[in-house]
Amino acid sequence: MFYFAPWRIVLTSLICLAGVIFSIPNLFSRAQLDSLPDWLPTQQINFGLDLRGGSHLMLEVDMETVIKERLESQVDAVRGALRAKQIGYTNLGVEAGMVRVDIRDAAKREEALREIRALAAPVSGAGMFVGAVRDIDVTAEAGGRIQVALTAEALAERKRHAIAQSIEIIRRRIDEAGTRDPTIQRQGEDRILVQLPGEQNPDRVKRLIGKTAKMVFRLVDPTATPEDIASGRAPAGSEILESDGRRADGSAEQHYAVRKRIMVAGDTLVDAQPTFQQGMPVVSFRFDSAGARRFGDATKENVGKPFAIVLDDRVISAPVIREPILGGSGIISGSFTVESARDLAVLLRAGALPAPLRVIEERTVGPSLGSDSIAAGRFAGAIALVLVVGYMIATYRLFGVLATLALGINMALIIGALSLLQMTLTLPGIAGIVLTIGMAVDASVLIFERIREETRAGKTPIAAMDAGFARAFATIFDSNITTFFAAAILFAMGSGPVRGFAVTLGLGLITSVYTAVEVTRLIMVFWYRRTRPRLLPV
Amino acid sequence: MARFTLIKENTNIDFVGKRLIAFVFSILLLVVGGIAVALKGLDFGIDFTGGVMIEVQAKKAFDVAAMREKLAGLNLGEVQLQNFGGPNGLLVRVQPIGRAVDRDAAAVLRVKEALGPTLDYRRVEAVGPAISAELLRDGILATVLAVLAIAIYVWFRFEWQFGLLALVTTGYDVLATLGLFAVFDLEFNIAAVAALLTVAGYSINDTVVVFDRIRENLRKFRRDPLPRIINRSVNETLSRTIRTSSTTLLAVFALLMFGGDVILNFNAAVLCGVLIGTFSSIYVAAALLLYLPAPKALRPAAEPREGETPPKAAG
Numbered sequence: 001m002f003y004f005a006p007w008r009i010v011l012t013s014l015i016c017l018a019g020v021i022f023s024i025p026n027l028f029s030r031a032q033l034d035s036l037p038d039w040l041p042t043q044q045i046n047f048g049l050d051l052r053g054g055s056h057l058m059l060e061v062d063m064e065t066v067i068k069e070r071l072e073s074q075v076d077a078v079r080g081a082l083r084a085k086q087i088g089y090t091n092l093g094v095e096a097g098m099v100r101v102d103i104r105d106a107a108k109r110e111e112a113l114r115e116i117r118a119l120a121a122p123v124s125g126a127g128m129f130v131g132a133v134r135d136i137d138v139t140a141e142a143g144g145r146i147q148v149a150l151t152a153e154a155l156a157e158r159k160r161h162a163i164a165q166s167i168e169i170i171r172r173r174i175d176e177a178g179t180r181d182p183t184i185q186r187q188g189e190d191r192i193l194v195q196l197p198g199e200q201n202p203d204r205v206k207r208l209i210g211k212t213a214k215m216v217f218r219l220v221d222p223t224a225t226p227e228d229i230a231s232g233r234a235p236a237g238s239e240i241l242e243s244d245g246r247r248a249d250g251s252a253e254q255h256y257a258v259r260k261r262i263m264v265a266g267d268t269l270v271d272a273q274p275t276f277q278q279g280m281p282v283v284s285f286r287f288d289s290a291g292a293r294r295f296g297d298a299t300k301e302n303v304g305k306p307f308a309i310v311l312d313d314r315v316i317s318a319p320v321i322r323e324p325i326l327g328g329s330g331i332i333s334g335s336f337t338v339e340s341a342r343d344l345a346v347l348l349r350a351g352a353l354p355a356p357l358r359v360i361e362e363r364t365v366g367p368s369l370g371s372d373s374i375a376a377g378r379f380a381g382a383i384a385l386v387l388v389v390g391y392m393i394a395t396y397r398l399f400g401v402l403a404t405l406a407l408g409i410n411m412a413l414i415i416g417a418l419s420l421l422q423m424t425l426t427l428p429g430i431a432g433i434v435l436t437i438g439m440a441v442d443a444s445v446l447i448f449e450r451i452r453e454e455t456r457a458g459k460t461p462i463a464a465m466d467a468g469f470a471r472a473f474a475t476i477f478d479s480n481i482t483t484f485f486a487a488a489i490l491f492a493m494g495s496g497p498v499r500g501f502a503v504t505l506g507l508g509l510i511t512s513v514y515t516a517v518e519v520t521r522l523i524m525v526f527w528y529r530r531t532r533p534r535l536l537p538v
Numbered sequence: 539m540a541r542f543t544l545i546k547e548n549t550n551i552d553f554v555g556k557r558l559i560a561f562v563f564s565i566l567l568l569v570v571g572g573i574a575v576a577l578k579g580l581d582f583g584i585d586f587t588g589g590v591m592i593e594v595q596a597k598k599a600f601d602v603a604a605m606r607e608k609l610a611g612l613n614l615g616e617v618q619l620q621n622f623g624g625p626n627g628l629l630v631r632v633q634p635i636g637r638a639v640d641r642d643a644a645a646v647l648r649v650k651e652a653l654g655p656t657l658d659y660r661r662v663e664a665v666g667p668a669i670s671a672e673l674l675r676d677g678i679l680a681t682v683l684a685v686l687a688i689a690i691y692v693w694f695r696f697e698w699q700f701g702l703l704a705l706v707t708t709g710y711d712v713l714a715t716l717g718l719f720a721v722f723d724l725e726f727n728i729a730a731v732a733a734l735l736t737v738a739g740y741s742i743n744d745t746v747v748v749f750d751r752i753r754e755n756l757r758k759f760r761r762d763p764l765p766r767i768i769n770r771s772v773n774e775t776l777s778r779t780i781r782t783s784s785t786t787l788l789a790v791f792a793l794l795m796f797g798g799d800v801i802l803n804f805n806a807a808v809l810c811g812v813l814i815g816t817f818s819s820i821y822v823a824a825a826l827l828l829y830l831p832a833p834k835a836l837r838p839a840a841e842p843r844e845g846e847t848p849p850k851a852a853g
Binding site: 050058060202203358359360361362363364365366368369372373376377379380381383384387388391392395427428430431434435437438439441442445446449453471474475478479480481482483484485486487489490492493494497498501502505 | 593595646647650658659660661662663664665666668669676677679680683684687688691692695704728729731732735736738739740742743744746747750751754774775777778781782784785786787788789790791792793795796797798800801804805808
């Protein structure tokens, strides 16, 4: 161990120095750091939501609805193809996740099969060869039945698309609501993770993303009697919908019989703004040119009749058309508060979600608990440091001081690495660091105990130190790598705060082994060269 | 030279001779934990059961009884209330009913409405059934995988006997710690799983150090019988084992006392686990080696010469 190549001395010193330099910014406030020149490291540890406060929302996209809608559009396509060729059919519909149809005329079955097969389209992004994978499998069954199944690739593509679209719309809604630094990420097959740091109101965000926001304009069915509506019986081609306004007990204020046919769809809206009309909050909207034309035609034909503005199958309001609305803009007045008018405008501007979203996990930590946790973690860490250092110096005296120095460098390396790599520090993560304080000295202990044994066996200081390091190394490596397995598995399987624990525990193991075998050794070499003791103080 | 020592130098304790006492004690600990789990069950947190947990802090003390009545009026099913971190703190837990998916989000809103907006909402957690089932599955899988990975590594680095003992003792430490969760009514949540894995990682660390010394002594003292080798190895590493456990316990103790209520369970579990792990490394792991076929590969047939240089370690 006596020979330490110069490059190794330089490298070890540089690594220690880097650890110290990159951990220093954590001693200052953000404002102080911002006033420093750019070339200085100013990155601080990135605190997790459990320490700085904030919300973690896990959303699930309702894929059943996505697939159902995909199948329904396939039904429409089949219907269109058969009608165009005037092929008679019955029982067209969805059954067991497939579209099925019975062709009445046996002579036309071949043609029908051909026409339906022609509906197949290549799945985009499914492979290298365009058209290699089709979106549907069409099979002919006995009795003139034709079945259309979506291929696995088509389903996967549809789901991918639904997630991407949902993320885009959530981002627009959350941004428009004035949320600061949200993180929106895809998680697995059908989930989206939304993280809102700091003191923010997760309930408002939950309300904003809890609505699909499909808005349509439909005519009210005037033939339905109040008795029909009360008993929930709708005339053919209509359905009974609840009003959006709720009574105190949560039941609907009113019910309407509304025609199923859509007069104008909300996807033709280009703008929506909250505003006031006669002192009441309302939402003004504007159509694009196609939507404006359709809305104009529809209102022209139905002057004097009521129509319903329907959002997610609930009637917001049902005004009577007084005159044709030709300008392509209008106003929705309902029982709005200032905030609900503002939220509806946000929803309409951001567009509709492809499928409903559900909040399946929420974890919110208030800022007061977060700062309490940081303070508690710091204090516990300081106490642990004092206790461990006291113990080490009491049992090993001079070598204890050396171990303390190594421990200090170890801490600097952990904090420096966390700051530099911008890994997230969580409350269990702080526990991981404090635990490292206790476990890190183990490597030093193993080395010192070895040196002590070798000294007792009669070896000279140099030989004892040499043998101590050499023999302890295999043990240090084996014992730490097994603990590292536990940390790695925890990192792979865990989420959020627990993953933060795995990060600091694993990082602590790496820095502990490194400081023990390189830094402690270097310190001891320098100490020995300076003092040349005849006996080791072990 | 005066020095503060906890352990006598050159100890020569007959650990192997006392192994039956150690085995009985270990099995008793496991049985007590097992009985507690069977009778009381584990107090699963909402991470694993699903449901809602809300922690609030007020300026003045809570009237828990009045609050309970108020929340019972919401018809949310089973609602538990308790003071948390003093009389000004309140912890509300709503048990999940059925498997309704977004009921939790609604329950959060209604509890918040009932408690009023002026309180300091320190923590709000709502976990749906899909998530809680996954967390439980992942937690069990992680623990099993960690113990297996450790055992396989030890098997490769040493011999199969050591791998098997690593599996048995690490598995034992995890199960015994788990039992203590039931004995002391500690909430079993995601952080508890992290604690179990920490215990597994810590305990194997200790055990490997002892195994390492046994391997070395098997080569060094080829003619010594196995019990003497084991005793010698445990005694030689005893001072290190106790010192490392002491510093780790000091750190965990600091966490337990000052680390705050949020991770109290985690710290308590690690504290117990470190004690159990240290005990099993010193008294149990090595002594069990006597009951397995002798590790031959590490110990080539004894040669007559004494004091020879041991052959280089393989691998």
